Every structure is written in C-alpha cells, then in structure tokens.
Amino acid sequence: MQSVRIGVDTGGTFTDVVAVDEQTGEIVTTKTPSTPANPADGFIAGIQKLGELDVSSVVHGTTVATNQLLEDRIANLGFITTEGFEFVLEIARQSVPDSYGNSYFWVKPPRIVPVHLVRTVGGRLDHLGNEVRPFSIEQAVEVARWFRARGITAIGVCFLHSYANPEHERRMREVLAAEHPEAVVSLSSDVLREYREYERSVTTLVDAAVKPTMRRYIANLSGRLGMPFAVMKSNGGVLSAREVVNQPISTVLSGPAAGALGAALIASTAGHGSVITLDGGGTSTDVAVVLDGEPSLTTEGSVGRYPCKIPMIDIVTVGAGGGSIASISPEGTLKVGPRSAGADPGPLCYGRGGTEVTVTDAHVFLGRIPPHLLGGEIPLHADAARAGIEALADKLGLSPERTATGILEISAFNQSNAIRQLTVKRGLDVRDFPLVTFGGSGPLLACRLIDILGLPAVLVPRQPGNVSAFGLLTVDVKNDYVRTHVTRDPAPDTAARILGELEAEAAEALDREGFDEPVFARSADLRYYGQAYEVRVAAPAGPVDDDWLAEVAGRFHDAHEKLYGYAYRDDPRHAVEWVNLRVSGIGPITRPAIHRFTATAGEPTERTVHFEESVTAPVHQRDTLAPGTVVEGPAVIEEYGSTTPLHPGFTATVDEYGNLEIRRG
Secondary structure (H helix, E strand, O other): OOEEEEEEEEOOOEEEEEEEEOOOOOEEEEEEEOOOOOHHHHHHHHHHHOOOOEEEEEEEEOOHHHHHHHOOOOOOEEEEEEOOOOOHHHHOOOOOOOOOOOOOOOOOOOOOOOHHHEEEEOOEEOOOOOEEEOOOHHHHHHHHHHHHHOOOOEEEEEOOOOOOOOHHHHHHHHHHHHHOOOOEEEEHHHHOOOOOHHHHHHHHHHHHHHHHHHHHHHHHHHHHHOOOOEEEOOOOOEEEHHHHOOOHHHHOOHHHHHHHHHHHHHHHHOOOOOEEEEEEOOOOEEEEEEEOOEEOEEOOEEEOOEEEOOOEEOEEEEOOOOOEEEEEOOOOOEEEEEEEOOOOOOOHHHOOOOOOOEHHHHHHHOOOOOOEEHHHOEEOOHHHHHHHHHHHHHHHOOOHHHHHHHHHHHHHHHHHHHHHHHHHHOOOOHHHOOEEEEOOOHHHHHHHHHHHHOOOOEEEOOOHHHHHHHHHHHOOEEEEEEEEEEEOOOOHHHHHHHHHHHHHHHHHHHHHOOOOOOEEEEEEEEEEOOOOOOEEEEEOOOOOOHHHHHHHHHHHHHHHHHHHOOOOOOOOOOOEEEEEEEEEEEEOOOOOOOOOOOOOOOOOEEEEEEOOOEEEEEEEEHHHOOOOOEEEOOEEEEOOOOEEEEOOOEEEEEOOOOOEEEEEO
C-alpha cells in the first residue's frame, strides 16, 4: 500500500484497525485484544499488526473518557460558582429514573462534586449579560488559594448567566492561573455557552474531571506513535489531538459515533438512506437512527449518571454484548447483563480465568460461532463453555440447550428494547427501517431481531467487526458552537450578528486545523412559549432576514408535529420562542470509496448447530459468497471478525458490495 489513512477504534474487548490506501482505495483490516489497563498498548499493537506502511494520518476512537465516567472514577475535582448558588448540584432536576410504584424509594446518587468542595465567588450578571454586581477579586484569590492548599487540581467554573457574558469566568481563570497554576480549569462559557445552570454546571465539571486523564493518555499515545493524530468526537466529527485535550468532554461517545457514521455510509451506498444501526461489541450494544444518510443528533445525552449537554449522535447503549454475564436473579430467574466479563478475564471459553457464563459461551455451546476467534488467532475452549452452561442449567432446572438459548433470547430482547426506545422517542415505526448490524457480536442475533421487531431486513456489512474503525475514516473535522438568545420577537440583525460571531469562532478553529474553506451548518432551538424544552431544526444559509426567520419557524412547526402529533401554526395564543442559535464548523475530507465485491473460491463445510433443534448446517466463508448468492437457513456465515448464524426460515442475499441482506424467507 502507498500513502494510507488509518482508523483505530478501542473497544471494551477488541481494538479494531482499518487502513485505506489513498490512491487505490484498497482496505486492510485487523483486530487485537484491547488492553484496559493502558488502552495505548492495544492501539500501538493494532497498528503494528498492519506491518510497515506509509501512514499519512491516523484517526482514533477512544473510550478513555467514557470509561472514567461509567466507572465513576471522579476524584480531586472542585467547583466554583456564583455566591448564593452553591447547592445547584444538590437541587439538580426533579426527574427520577424509576416510578414511585417500586418497592423502594429513590435516593439521589452522590453529586459529581461533594458540597464541601464547592466554593463561591461574589459578582453577578443578569440574563442578558449585564453586570449587576462586580466580580470579587478578593474572594476569587481566596478560593484559588483554598483549592491549592487542599491539592484540588481539576476545577470547573460556572457562574450564573455566563452564557450571556463570559467575562467573570475568564477573570476567575486568570486568578487561578496566577494563584494555583497546577490546576486544570474548565469554564462553562467555553464548554457549553447555553442556559440551564444545572446542566451547564455538570457538563463543565465532567469536562474538568476527564481533562487530566485525557491529557495524560493523549501525551502518552503521541509520544509512542511519533506523529500527529485526530480523535473522534461525539458529534460525528473529528479534531486534532492537540485541540481535543482542551475539550475532552467532546469525546465521551467517540467510538459509538464512528460506528453509526460508518454504517450510514455503507447503507447509503447500498441504497438504504434511512436505517437503524446496531453496534454489538464485547461489553455493550450501541443503537442509533440514521435519517436520509445522517445519524440523528441530540444534546440531551448522558454518560453513566452524568448529563452531558453537548451535541452528540443520539445513541442508546445497553449492557448486551458478547461478554455480558448470565446469572440467576434473587427471584430465581435467568438474567443477562449488564455486567460484562470484558476483555480480561473474558468469557469462560477464552480460558483466561473467567468464572461466569457469558453470551459468547452460549453461542459457542450451541455451535453458532466457530471454536476460535479472528480466523484462528484466539482459540476458544468449547469444553469450558459447556461446563459453565451445564452448571447454570442445573441450578435453573433446565436443559443446557434451553439455558443457552434462553441467554441469547434475553440478550436479543435487551437489544430490541434499546431499538424501540430510540425509535419510539422520535415518533418512528421500527418496522419501516432496515437494521444495519455490525461489531463482533452484532450479526449474531440478526434473525431473532427481525422476528421480535418485525424488521423488513437486516444488512450485515462486510468485515462488520471493523465498521467503527472504518467509520473513523469517513468523518469530517467538526466543531459546534452555541449561543442562548431567548426571544419571542427575533430581530434579523441580532440573529445575524450572533450567527456571524459563531461562524467566526468556527472559522478560527478550522483554520488551526488547516482548513481555509470551511463549511458552516446552522441550526436553531425553538419551542412554543410556556414549554420547558426545545426542538432543534436546521436553519438555511444565506442572509438573515424576515423570510429566513419565517423559514426556520416553519421548519419548527413541521418538526414539532412530526414528533408530538400537533403544531400551532398561525395561532397567536401559542407564540414561537427562540432559545438557542447554533453553528457547526465543518472541514470536509475525502471519504473512502466502497468498492464492488469480488468473491474468492471456496466450498462450505459443515458442523452441528443448535437453533430450534440440533441440525447439521453448512458453514460458509463470507469471502466465497459472490454477489447474487442466496444462502438459505439453517446455515452459518463466518469471516475474520464476526459470524452470522442464519436460522431456519431465513435467507441471506449477497448484494453487489458484499453486504448480506437477511430476510424472513
């Protein structure tokens, strides 16, 4: 290969690597076990497996920030806010995760920063950014010294109404730089210049919490890699590593976002513009919706128990991966996930000291995956999986086959519930969308998901285990900017000024990334007066005038009706209220082409596989199935990074790009 671009996606179980030749479009893929203790080890090992290449660029999907939040490893974190608002984290929001019908009372989890590590500074702005009381330098110095004396080196700063005027926050940063230079500081006006104090505070604190970890990781990786690289962001864009250390919260859904984008490109090339994507890994399953080739975005996301109000691809994650552990609940019923055996020790069949049955063990026991992974690189111990399944079956009073099938059935329903949650929330009927399933474990339950959800079809891309890494190479450089401007009577001049300032910020950032001809995408958040939450709609380019305002308002009415079933067009009792103006600055890249597929020669083998009953099923190697081939179930289709079991009554047709299209026969 000549000059190549490399995508590296670090997952919970495997690190996936894809290299694309920029001249020929040739694609080479590989996988290597992830190294949770230091993800950089798996990153470097994966690139080394490709051999000597002329590498022009590297893009990385990382779970470093995600894992820190999911594992609740938040320490040494302080919070500075406006005097009189020290309990904003305690007040939080009214909503609770479960109904009051449960047999226990919900207790608020610990705050991201305990109240004894919150300090306040005098000074006050109104909602328009006008100074009501001057910033107190004396209190700011006292607070900075207080944190320095206690060794608190990660600090989030969120002053009231700083979205309208960041001056007080910037002066606080100057004081911290002078009095406590070791501190890593995040300002809410940099992280999220948008109103709602609780969400802005927590989002800023999440950024501050992961910033030291991300900086250490990026520095370590940069030194070992020896060349600049980019990092995937949650919003569907990438950013250079040197820039992303200043906004690490933007990476909290790095890997899943890349998977949704890669699947969107593969599906649209195959003629499917709107699809549901399902990324099944070793630890979790990530689900997203793609409409007209673009994954849906949200700013209402969260990671673990922390709301992160930043633009991100709308992804629902459930603990339903290949490593998900099967156990017996206190009620004596079978339960699967969310606990996972991960990469180390992994499932019983890995032979690395795992002691609990997992979804992968059930697949091995039923013969639905081969007795090895990665084309033989990782042998699996079928006897260990059998012993674990039989022991669990004895406790449940079921046959081993029923137990293993039950494990997979529960896992399939966990995945289908995630799909329903995402589609119903958007007013979409899941039966209207093909499913694109990928990841190492993604295709394993494709047939059951068709029956459970009534899906028209499931598309399994070639090399599904590497779709997320491939997605990293399809991504533009992208930064998002927002400004709150609440009004029921928007003035074109004011809207134009705010959008112009946001576009100037975006252009400056893209210029640092080497793009001198950026593309700007505008959007706006609107609501009916009296509503608490907004609907985001795309806004057109061009001059901002009365026609422009009317066009955006019309799009809001249409979107509101689609989401909620009603709209108040031309009803003066329900005025439209503008809340936020947004700009995405985009630096376009050349996406790799997806070539038509040519099969290699080969004949199927056979093995015993259990579906509804044990049968002798043909086992096909994926690369030997030419376009137009129709495989009828029962059968198994294997490839380097994944396996697709085809149940009786289903067919898989190979399209011109080598994708499998699975349907009920």
